[in-house]
Amino acid sequence: MFELRDRVALVTGAGRNVGAGIALALATQGAAVGVNDFHQDRAEEVAEDIRAAGGRAIPVAFDVTDLDAVRAGFDDLASQFGPVDILVNNAGTGGPTEPMRMAAFADLDPDYWDPIVRVNLFGPMNCCRMAVGSMIKRGFGRVITISSGAGQTGMNIGVSPYAAGKAGAAGFMRHFAVENADKGITANTISLGLVLDDPSVAELAQMIPVGRLGKPSDVGALAVYLASNEASWITGQTIGLNGGQLAI
Secondary structure: OOOOOOOEEEEOOOOOHHHHHHHHHHHHOOOEEEEOOOOHHHHHHHHHHHHHOOOEEEEOOOOOOOHHHHHHHHHHHHHHOOOOOEEEEOOOOOOOOOOOOOOOHHHOOHHHHHHHHHHHHHHHHHHHHHHHHHHHHHOOEEEEEEEEHHHOOOOOOOOHHHHHHHHHHHHHHHHHHHHHHHHOEEEEEEEEOOEOOOHHHHHHHOOOOOOOOEOHHHHHHHHHHHHOHHHOOOOOOEEEEOOOOOOO
């Protein structure tokens, strides 16, 4: 089950953390993986780790908010492995060049909103635009977008522009899924809770019912299922992966 041999995957923002965990999980199941990151060195390191473990992977560095760069990246991957069968839109958070600031909306400069929304919403839209044509032609496609519980419920933790981008991406996935459901393409969203240990979220982590933070491998396991043939009847869904922290 969950065999991904002969599939080509592209995971954006895969140079570390959750994205790297997803890329490794897909490769372990047999997919050839394009490891995307804004930073070339990060993409190269994860691709090398996958190859060292016996998988197939190449680095494909580009900025997901730049449509021309996305197109070139897809072309590069296709020239080496073939067209993308599995697209995982993971790149997000605060953007490629700076960590996300946590502040009340009233205290944020409007110039800060644009890059946050662009990477979390327009990034997935750009990548889907480049992937969908060949998926339709071949009658198969899997699109998985990584979102956040912040995009599903209000939180007083200072992440409103980020939440807006994530909520928008989940809404986009629902419409994309329905538009392409009769073409062999599924599209789903994974709504993440707290993944990785970070002092800034230690207090929030204590509220997770299962008693621990998430791991990249947890996300990778769900991504493998959604990418598989066995998940052909699940589409347009937002699936919470959060240790029970947000049960809706």
